[in-house]
Amino acid sequence: MSRLAIELPGLKMKNPIMPASGCFGFGKEYANFYDLSELGAIAVKATTVEPRYGNPTPRLAETKAGLLNAIGLQNPGLDKVCNEELPWLEKFDVPILANVAGSEMEDYIQVAERVSKNKNVTALELNISCPNVKKGGIAFGTVPEVAAELTREVKRASSVPIYVKLSPNVADIVSMAKAVEQAGADGLSMINTLLGMRIDLKTRKPILANQAGGLSGPAIKPVAIRMIHQVSQAVDIPIIGMGGITTVDDVIEFFLAGASAVAIGTQNFVDPYACPNLIEQLPKKLDEMGVDHVSELVGGSWKELCNVR
Amino acid sequence: MSRLAIELPGLKMKNPIMPASGCFGFGKEYANFYDLSELGAIAVKATTVEPRYGNPTPRLAETKAGLLNAIGLQNPGLDKVCNEELPWLEKFDVPILANVAGSEMEDYIQVAERVSKNKNVTALELNISCPNVKKGGIAFGTVPEVAAELTREVKRASSVPIYVKLSPNVADIVSMAKAVEQAGADGLSMINTLLGMRIDLKTRKPILANQAGGLSGPAIKPVAIRMIHQVSQAVDIPIIGMGGITTVDDVIEFFLAGASAVAIGTQNFVDPYACPNLIEQLPKKLDEMGVDHVSELVGGSWKELCNVR
Amino acid sequence: MLKKQGHLSIVSQQQIAEQIYEITCQGPLVTAMTNPGQFVHIKIDQYEDLLLRRPLSICDVNTEEQTLTMLYRVEGNGTKRLSEKQVHSQIDVLGPLGQGFPVEETKPGEVALLVGGGIGVPPLYYLSKQLKARGVEVIHVLGFQSKEAVFYEKEFNELGPTYVTTVDGSHGIKGFVTDAIHEQNLTFDTLYSCGPNAMLKELTERFADKRAFLSLEERMGCGIGACLACVCHLTNDPEGASYKKVCTDGPVFKVGEVVL
Amino acid sequence: MLKKQGHLSIVSQQQIAEQIYEITCQGPLVTAMTNPGQFVHIKIDQYEDLLLRRPLSICDVNTEEQTLTMLYRVEGNGTKRLSEKQVHSQIDVLGPLGQGFPVEETKPGEVALLVGGGIGVPPLYYLSKQLKARGVEVIHVLGFQSKEAVFYEKEFNELGPTYVTTVDGSHGIKGFVTDAIHEQNLTFDTLYSCGPNAMLKELTERFADKRAFLSLEERMGCGIGACLACVCHLTNDPEGASYKKVCTDGPVFKVGEVVL
Numbered sequence A, B: 001m002s003r004l005a006i007e008l009p010g011l012k013m014k015n016p017i018m019p020a021s022g023c024f025g026f027g028k029e030y031a032n033f034y035d036l037s038e039l040g041a042i043a044v045k046a047t048t049v050e051p052r053y054g055n056p057t058p059r060l061a062e063t064k065a066g067l068l069n070a071i072g073l074q075n076p077g078l079d080k081v082c083n084e085e086l087p088w089l090e091k092f093d094v095p096i097l098a099n100v101a102g103s104e105m106e107d108y109i110q111v112a113e114r115v116s117k118n119k120n121v122t123a124l125e126l127n128i129s130c131p132n133v134k135k136g137g138i139a140f141g142t143v144p145e146v147a148a149e150l151t152r153e154v155k156r157a158s159s160v161p162i163y164v165k166l167s168p169n170v171a172d173i174v175s176m177a178k179a180v181e182q183a184g185a186d187g188l189s190m191i192n193t194l195l196g197m198r199i200d201l202k203t204r205k206p207i208l209a210n211q212a213g214g215l216s217g218p219a220i221k222p223v224a225i226r227m228i229h230q231v232s233q234a235v236d237i238p239i240i241g242m243g244g245i246t247t248v249d250d251v252i253e254f255f256l257a258g259a260s261a262v263a264i265g266t267q268n269f270v271d272p273y274a275c276p277n278l279i280e281q282l283p284k285k286l287d288e289m290g291v292d293h294v295s296e297l298v299g300g301s302w303k304e305l306c307n308v309r
Numbered sequence C, D: 001m002l003k004k005q006g007h008l009s010i011v012s013q014q015q016i017a018e019q020i021y022e023i024t025c026q027g028p029l030v031t032a033m034t035n036p037g038q039f040v041h042i043k044i045d046q047y048e049d050l051l052l053r054r055p056l057s058i059c060d061v062n063t064e065e066q067t068l069t070m071l072y073r074v075e076g077n078g079t080k081r082l083s084e085k086q087v088h089s090q091i092d093v094l095g096p097l098g099q100g101f102p103v104e105e106t107k108p109g110e111v112a113l114l115v116g117g118g119i120g121v122p123p124l125y126y127l128s129k130q131l132k133a134r135g136v137e138v139i140h141v142l143g144f145q146s147k148e149a150v151f152y153e154k155e156f157n158e159l160g161p162t163y164v165t166t167v168d169g170s171h172g173i174k175g176f177v178t179d180a181i182h183e184q185n186l187t188f189d190t191l192y193s194c195g196p197n198a199m200l201k202e203l204t205e206r207f208a209d210k211r212a213f214l215s216l217e218e219r220m221g222c223g224i225g226a227c228l229a230c231v232c233h234l235t236n237d238p239e240g241a242s243y244k245k246v247c248t249d250g251p252v253f254k255v256g257e258v259v260l
C-alpha cells in the first residue's frame, strides 16, 4: 500500500486529497485539465430532488483572503444526476462522495436512497449546513437533536456510509459532532462556510444578490483547524477536513489537527491543478518531516506519541 | 456640530472612531505617537477584579489576513486601573469606554460598579465574549438568558450606560442581541474574535500556548459585516462595529451595515497611527460619496431612503 | 488534455486614458488565442489577500510574436495591483476561455456594426481586425463617459469608420451609442456588441430580430464552468432551472438567447 | 511626540550564508538608532495576507549615511518575502524600539564577552563596535549549527578575538558556545548575549552572579508595549501577575531579572 493511500468508511482512496463539494461540479470541467483518476475521491456538487437554479447573481464576492458565495444549491436534480452526471464519472477510477441536500427531511431521504445506489457512489455527504438555502437547511445544521434525527433517517435510507458535513456557524461544534456520531454517522466533513457579507460602497447594497453568503478560503482556515482539533478528540469517526487549504503545509496542518483526509474547495478556482499539485507535493513533504505514511500524522497535535522531535 | 461628531449613550464623540479594547492598552503607548484627544473615544483593556497575568506565551500567531491571540485578559486589576490607569487618561479630552470582564457574575458587578465611578469613564463595555478565559466567560457569551441576566445585573450596578460586546461564535447572533437589549443594554459592541487555531509544522503542536485563540483582522470582516447587518435591523440600540477594519472604505462598509461608530483593533499593531489616519481620511471619503454627516450612512445597506447614488 | 494555464511575461504596460491601462504580455500560451471575444483569467500575484483570478478580454493578439494585449480599467484592488506590475514580471494566465464572437457568421462583403461601451470596447478591436481581414466592412460605434475616458479611437479608425460618443458630449457625438446609430442611420448585416448591461438591453430591444451577438459580463469564480457563479437564465425559460454559464457558454451569446 | 515610523529605501540585499540575508536600507529614521540591542519592527509589504510587522535587530548603523543593516534568517513567509524585495524598493519601519544593551556598564579597559547563538548574533556586531570605540576589550563567541550557517566571522574578527563554534564541528570549535567559553577559559567583566532560549538559560546558570545582560526573543504584535503579547514573568515573582514586556522593557534584561 502506498504511503498516501487511506481507507475510510466507503472511501478507498489512493491519496487523502479530494475536491470539496460545490467547487468541482460533477468533474467534467476539471477533466479537461487532468485525469480525475489521480484524485483520492471526488465530492460532487449537492444534489436535491428537483433541479434548482439557485440564487440570482451576483453570487460571488471576494474578501481579504476569502470568498463569499451564494450559489444556492444550483443543481440539475436527482434524475439527471443519477442518469447523466454520475454515470459519466464511471469511466474514472475514483470513489464518489455524493453531497445530499434538501429543504425537508423527506428530500434528503429520497436523494440519499437513490443516489447511494449509483455504482460509483461509495459514500454520501449529508449537507446539513449550507448557509445559502432559506428553508429548513440551516436549522438542521445548528440544532444537535435535529441533525441527529436527520442523520438517523438518512443512514437508514442509504446503502453506503454517510459523512455529515458540519456547519461552523454554531457555538458548540462538539455537541453537533457527537449528536450525529451517536445517530450513526460514519464520518464527518468539516467545515462548511462561515456566514458573511460584503457591502458595495458604490451601490451601498450587499454585493451578493442573496445579501449574505458563505465565506471560504484561507481566511477561515484557523476556524477549521480549531474545530477539527476539538472534534477529533471527542469522536471516534474519521473527519474529512477542509477550509482554506491552498498549500501542502495546510494539508499537513489539517492532518495534525485531526483530519483523516482533506478536501480542497476554493483553491480549485484559483488554480485548476490545485488537487493534483498537492497530491504530487505530499510525498516530498512527508520525506521532509520523516513520516512514512500520511496517516501517522492524524491528530498529531494532540496525540502524545506522534510528537516526535 | 462637525460632520463626524456623533452622540451615543454615554459617548459624546468628536468622530466615530475609537481603538478597540485590548488593542490599545490604557493608551499610554499610543500617546507616544499622537494626541489621544484626537480620538472619538477609547475602549480600554478589559479590567478584572484581581490583577491577571493571563496566558503563557506564545500568545500570538499570524494567519492569512488574520491574527490569533490568547492574551487571556492580562490586566493590572481593578485597584490599579482605578487609581492609576484611568486617572492618567484624564488629561485627554476623550470619553473612555471601560471594558469589564470576569469569571463570575459578582466579578462583573464589582468591576462595573467601581470603574463606572471614574470621572472619565462615560460608558462600560461588557466583555461577555472573551474566548481566552476558561471559566464562565464563554457561557455568558453564547446563551441568551445568561447574557441577559448578566446585563441586567451590571446595568443595575453601573452609573453609566453599558454596551454589551457580543461573541461571533454563536449560531444566532440576533437572539443574543435582542436578549441583552431587553435586559437593558444601552448599546452593542460587535464583534469580538472568532475562535481559531494554528498548528506549527515543526513542533506539531498548536502555536499558541493556550492552543486556541481569538481570530481578528481582515479575515473576519465579512462575518462582522453580516452580523451587524442582521442585528442592526433587529434592535433599536446603537452598535459599535469592529472586526478587520484597516481602511476608510472598511469604516464606511461598517456604517452601511448598521454600525453607529467603529472600533479599530488589530490594525493598531500594524500601524500605530491607524486611528488618526482614518479620522483624517473620513471627511474626504464623505465628500467623495456626497454625504454630509457620517450618521447618514448608518444602516444604509438596508434602509431604503439612504440609497441615493 | 490541453494545457490552458501558464505564465506570461509582461512586455509593456502603459496608461492610455483616465484609469485605463494597456498591457501586453508574451508566452507560448498566446498561440491558442485566435478567437476574438474570448477572455483570459488572470492571477495577478501570489499574495493570498487577493484570492481569485480576474477575467479580462483579449483585445489583440500577435500569434507570431506570441503577444497578447489587454485593456483594463482600474476598478478595485485587483486591477490596481495589475497596473503596478512592472515590465518583465510575470502573470499567471488561464485561457483562452469561453465562446467568442462568431466571425464566420458575417460573409465577406457584408457590413458588421461593432458597438462597444466603456470597458466593453477592448474585445471589439481583435474582432474588427479579423472581420476586416476576412473582407467584411466594419463600422464602429464606441461609447464613453467623457473625453478623458476615450481610448483606441485612432486604432479603430484605421480599420473602418468609427463614431465615438460621450455621455457629456465632451468628445464626438453627445449621448449614447444607440443615439449615434440612430442619428447616423447606420445599417448592418451583423451586429457585434460588448458593454454595460443597460446598453445590451437597449440593443436587444431594437435589434432582437437581427443577426446580433452580445458579450456579457458577470462576476466569475473558476472561469471554466465549475462553480456556477456566472449563470444566467434562458429567455425561453426565464424563471426555470435551465441556464447558461457566461464563462463557458458565453461570454458571447446570440441576441435574445439569455436574459440580460 | 517623536516620529518613530517611516519608510526606508533598500540600498543592498544579499545572501551571506545558508538562509541568512544581509539587508541595508536608508532614511532619516536611522539617525535615532544609536543603541545596540534595540530592534525595528518591519512591515514588509502592503499585502494584507501578511498582516503583522516583523521584529529584526539592528546589526549595524551608519548615522552619517543614514544606513541601517540587518541580518535575518528566512524562517517563514515574512522573511521569505523580505528576501525577495529589490534594491530601491521601500520597507515600512517602526523603530528604534526597546531597551538595548547597556554599553556604559562596561568601563574603558574592561573586558566584555559577547556571546551569540545563530540569528542572535546580529545585534552583537553593533554592540561590539560601540564597546570597542569606548576602549573596551571585546571577545566574541559565536555559535552556529554548521559551517554553512556561519556569517560575519571576518567582521567580528576585525573587532576582537572571535571564537566560532558549530554543533556538528564542521567549522571552528565543535559544540556549544558554553563549551568554548569553558575550554578557552574566557573571563570577562561584562557578559552580553543574544541567542536561543536554551543558550540563555545555560548562561544564566553559569553566570547568574556576574554582570551580564541577555537579549530575549518573543512573538510580537505591536512592538510598542500595548498588546501584551510578549510578556515574561519576573524571577522574584515567577507565578504572579507582575511582568515585563520584551518589546519595551527588553529585549535586553539583566541576567536573572526575568524568567526565561
Ligand SMILES: Cc1cc2nc3c(=O)[nH]c(=O)nc-3n(C[C@H](O)[C@H](O)[C@H](O)COP(=O)(O)OP(=O)(O)OC[C@H]3O[C@@H](n4cnc5c(N)ncnc54)[C@H](O)[C@@H]3O)c2cc1C
Binding pocket: A061, A062, C039, C052, C053, C054, C055, C056, C057, C058, C070, C071, C072, C073, C074, C075, C076, C077, C078, C079, C080, C119, C122, C123, C216, C217, C218, C219, C220, C251
Ligand atoms: C468575460 C469578461 C471580460 C472582461 N473583460 C474586461 C476587459 O477587457 N477590461 C476590463 O477592464 N474589464 C473587463 N472585465 C471586468 C473585469 O473583470 C473587472 O473589472 C475586474 O475583475 C475587477 O477586479 P478588481 O479587483 O479591480 O475589482 P474588485 O471590485 O476589487 O473585484 C472584486 C471581485 O469582483 C469581481 N468583479 C468586480 N467587478 C467585476 C465586473 N465588472 N465583472 C466581473 N467581475 C467583476 C472581480 O473579478 C473580483 O472577483 C471583464 C469581465 C468579464 C466577466
Ligand SMILES: Cc1cc2nc3c(=O)[nH]c(=O)nc-3n(C[C@H](O)[C@H](O)[C@H](O)COP(=O)(O)OP(=O)(O)OC[C@H]3O[C@@H](n4cnc5c(N)ncnc54)[C@H](O)[C@@H]3O)c2cc1C
Binding pocket: B061, B062, D039, D052, D053, D054, D055, D056, D057, D058, D070, D071, D072, D073, D074, D075, D076, D077, D078, D079, D080, D119, D122, D123, D216, D217, D218, D219, D220, D251
Ligand atoms: C527583538 C527581536 C529581534 C529579532 N531579531 C532578529 C534578527 O536580527 N534576525 C532574524 O533573523 N530574526 C530576528 N528575530 C526573529 C524574527 O522576528 C522572526 O524570525 C521573524 O519574525 C519570522 O517571521 P516569518 O514571517 O519569516 O516567520 P513566520 O513563522 O511565518 O512568522 C509568523 C509570525 O510569528 C512571528 N515569529 C515567528 N518566529 C518568531 C521568532 N523567532 N521570534 C519572534 N517572532 C516570531 C512573526 O513575527 C510573525 O508574527 C528577532 C525577534 C525579536 C523578538
Ligand SMILES: Cc1cc2nc3c(=O)[nH]c(=O)nc-3n(C[C@H](O)[C@H](O)[C@H](O)COP(=O)(O)O)c2cc1C
Binding pocket: A020, A021, A022, A023, A045, A046, A067, A069, A071, A073, A099, A127, A130, A165, A191, A192, A193, A215, A216, A217, A218, A220, A242, A243, A244, A245, A263, A264, A265, A266, A267, C221, C227
Ligand atoms: C462556490 C462554492 C460552492 C459550494 N457548494 C457546496 C455544496 O453544494 N455543498 C456543500 O456541502 N458545500 C459546498 N461548498 C462548501 C465547500 O465544499 C467547502 O466546505 C468550503 O468552501 C470550505 O473549503 P475551502 O475554503 O477550501 O473552499 C461550496 C463552496 C463554494 C466556495
Ligand SMILES: Cc1cc2nc3c(=O)[nH]c(=O)nc-3n(C[C@H](O)[C@H](O)[C@H](O)COP(=O)(O)O)c2cc1C
Binding pocket: B020, B021, B022, B023, B045, B046, B067, B069, B071, B073, B099, B127, B130, B165, B191, B192, B193, B215, B216, B217, B218, B220, B242, B243, B244, B245, B263, B264, B265, B266, B267, D221, D227
Ligand atoms: C491582542 C488582542 C487583545 C484583545 N483583548 C480584548 C479585551 O481585553 N477585551 C475585549 O472585549 N476584546 C478584546 N479583543 C478583541 C478586540 O477588541 C476586537 O473585538 C477584535 O480584535 C476584532 O477587531 P479587529 O479585527 O479590528 O482586531 C482583543 C483583540 C486582540 C487582537
Ligand code: FES
Binding pocket: C219, C220, C221, C222, C223, C224, C225, C226, C227, C228, C229, C230, C231, C245, C246, C247, C248
Ligand atoms: S465562473 Fe465558475 S462557472 Fe462560470
Ligand code: FES
Binding pocket: D219, D220, D221, D222, D223, D224, D225, D226, D227, D228, D229, D230, D231, D245, D246, D247, D248
Ligand atoms: S509586542 Fe505588543 S506588548 Fe510587546
